[in-house]
Amino acid sequence: MSLSLLVLAAEPKVSLTAQTRILAAILALAFMLLILDLIRRDKLQERYSVVWFVAGLGMLVGAAFPGLLSIVADVMGVRDTNVALFSIVLLLLLGLALNFSVIMSRQAAQITRLAQERALDKARQQGASGNGDEPHGESAPAQSSRS
Amino acid sequence: MGESLEMSTLVFIPAWNEQDSVAEVIADVREQIPAADILVVDDGSVDATADHARAAGATVASLPFNQGLGAALQTGYLYALREGYDFCAHLDSDGQHPASEVARLLGEVVSDRADLVLGSRYRERGDGEPADADDYRPTFSRKVGTSVFRFFLTLATRQRFTDTTSGMRAANRRVMALFSENYSPDFAEIESLQLAVRQGLRVEEVPVRMLERAGGSSFLTPLRSAFFIFKGLVVLLVGMFRPRSVEAER
Numbered sequence: 046m047s048l049s050l051l052v053l054a055a056e057p058k059v060s061l062t063a064q065t066r067i068l069a070a071i072l073a074l075a076f077m078l079l080i081l082d083l084i085r086r087d088k089l090q091e092r093y094s095v096v097w098f099v100a101g102l103g104m105l106v107g108a109a110f111p112g113l114l115s116i117v118a119d120v121m122g123v124r125d126t127n128v129a130l131f132s133i134v135l136l137l138l139l140g141l142a143l144n145f146s147v148i149m150s151r152q153a154a155q156i157t158r159l160a161q162e163r164a165l166d167k168a169r170q171q172g173a174s175g176n177g178d179e180p181h182g183e184s185a186p187a188q189s190s191r192s
Numbered sequence: 193m194g195e196s197l198e199m200s201t202l203v204f205i206p207a208w209n210e211q212d213s214v215a216e217v218i219a220d221v222r223e224q225i226p227a228a229d230i231l232v233v234d235d236g237s238v239d240a241t242a243d244h245a246r247a248a249g250a251t252v253a254s255l256p257f258n259q260g261l262g263a264a265l266q267t268g269y270l271y272a273l274r275e276g277y278d279f280c281a282h283l284d285s286d287g288q289h290p291a292s293e294v295a296r297l298l299g300e301v302v303s304d305r306a307d308l309v310l311g312s313r314y315r316e317r318g319d320g321e322p323a324d325a326d327d328y329r330p331t332f333s334r335k336v337g338t339s340v341f342r343f344f345l346t347l348a349t350r351q352r353f354t355d356t357t358s359g360m361r362a363a364n365r366r367v368m369a370l371f372s373e374n375y376s377p378d379f380a381e382i383e384s385l386q387l388a389v390r391q392g393l394r395v396e397e398v399p400v401r402m403l404e405r406a407g408g409s410s411f412l413t414p415l416r417s418a419f420f421i422f423k424g425l426v427v428l429l430v431g432m433f434r435p436r437s438v439e440a441e442r
Contacts, residue, residue, distance in 0.1 A: 160255045161267045168231065168253035168271060171246070 061126060066108045073104035096141065201228040201298060202277040204268035206261060206359075207285035208235040211244050214285050218248040221283070224291035225298065231271055232285070235264040241285075261359075266375040273368040281362035289360045293400035297362035300398060307393040308367045310353070310385075311360035311400035337417050341382055344428050349389040353397060357381040360400060366393060382424050386431045 061069075080097050083089035089097075107114055107130070118129035203221050207214050214232060221230055232245035236258035245252050253267055265282060272280035281298050283289035293311055300309040341356040358381070363371070370391055375384055388395050 157259050157263045157266075160257065160259055161263065161270055164233070164253040164255045164267055165271055165274065168251050169275075172251050 061108075061111045061114065061130075066111060069108035070105060073101050073108060076104065077101035096144070100137065199278040199302060200276070201225065201302075202231055202268075202272045202275070202280040203228045203291075203294065204231040204233055204271065204280060204282045205245075205250070205285045206233045206235055206264035206268065206282065207237065207241050207245065208258060208261075208264070209237045209239045209241060210285040211237070211239045211241045213287045214241055215244045215248040217283070217285055217287055217289075217291070218245060218250045220291040221294070222249070225281075225295050228281075228298075229277070231268060233264045233267045233271075235259060235261070262375055266372060269363070269368045269375070270372040273365065273372045277365075277368075279362065279364055280368060282359070284359045288402050290401060290403065293402075294360060294362065296400070297360065297398055300396060301362045301364045304364075305394075306396035307364050308388050308395045309362045310355065310358045310395070310397045311402070312353075312355035312358055312397045313400065313402045337421050340421055341424055341428075344425060345382060345385060348386050348428050348432055351389055351395065353385065355397065356385060360402075383427045383431055386428060387434075390431070390434070 077098060080089065080094050080101065084091060084094050111126070114126050114130060117133070118124070118126045121129050121132070123129045123132070203225055205214065205217055205221070218230055218232070221228065230250040232242070232250045232252045234242040234245065234252055234254040236255050242252045242254050253271060255264065255267065268282055269280065279298060279301050281294050283291065283294050289311070297309045297311055300306050338356065342353060345353050345356050367388060370388065370393070371384060374387055385395060
């Protein structure tokens with residue numbers, strides 16, 4: 046903390062105003078309530094809600110203790126705390142989007158396999174009812190000039 | 193093919209909205225490879241493909257929605273594996289692939305000269321047979337794409353392939369086991385080849401005669417071709433660093 050104070054003294058620091066902090070805290074609380082409500086109404090599964098809940102908590106913590114943000118900004122070598130904030134949020138969203146692509150790919154593979162299993166079951170049913178496989182009358186296999 | 197009498201063979205045909213040509217292809221296969229069972233993998237067709245195929249006497253495995261060629265082919269391999277067929281082969285449903293050539297491919301795997309055999313449009317036929325008027329002539333974009341893939345696949349597998357996207361293949365049970373579990377839905381043709389070579393399977397190319405498409409047009413527009421090539425390169429690059437599974441060695 047003493048380090049950040051030193052830096053603070055050295056150059057003018059752009060930081061969060063009280064107004065933005067209050068706004069951010071309200072938004073974070075509303076966001077977390079929304080998440081809870083979505084879970085309550087079965088619109089969101091618990092396992093996918095954790096990451097959003099953590100995001101909401103992070104927002105709240107950031108609003109409550111802006112000093113933390115200043116430290117992070119210093120570590121990043123950014124003078125403007127807001128820039129640091131935006132960069133971090135951007136990175137987090139990028140990670141989240143990637144996470145969803147991974148989940149989506151897994152589900153796409155599962156859907157494909159499910160479709161294949163259903164197709165195979167139907168084909169087996171057809172084979173069992175004697176509808177397929179056996180050549181029908183009109184297409185008696187003609188012996189032809191195969192090598 | 194004489195030794196295939198006590199061996200069971202499945203010929204499967206992936207079909208997506210090919211109601212006009214599928215019955216003809218089935219009849220062709222039945223005539224040329226009478227010992228084989230025929231399965232049409234209907235890839236979520238919205239036309240009467242499944243009905244026409246059933247009417248022509250084939251078993252039909254209908255995917256509930258369109259899943260792409262890779263998933264359709266995998267369905268065929270899965271069926272062949274589960275139903276205990278010794279060998280399987282597949283050909284396109286649009287009439288480009290003569291069944292007589294498929295029979296030659298099957299001959300190669302039945303006589304155990306290879307695990308996986310591809311029919312190549314480009315590799316020269318040894319017998320110097322003159323080209324027919326309806327023989328396959330590739331379009332320009334197809335030519336470019338094919339040579340790009342050829343180069344990179346050769347690099348990746350250290351084996352020379354001329355027709356990397358060939359949809360006419362014959363395979364034995366080792367290949368069925370591999371492809372029914374690991375078959376990229378996005379890039380079936382290239383990745384499967386790379387995979388098979390990496391797993392130590394014997395992959396062989398046989399020159400075949402292919403015909404111009406009977407109906408429909410190729411799905412390859414220039415933009416799609418570019419995307420196709422890009423996807424293919426990513427797949428090949430990633431495939432080089434994929435861990436070799438020991439499963440297929442059993």
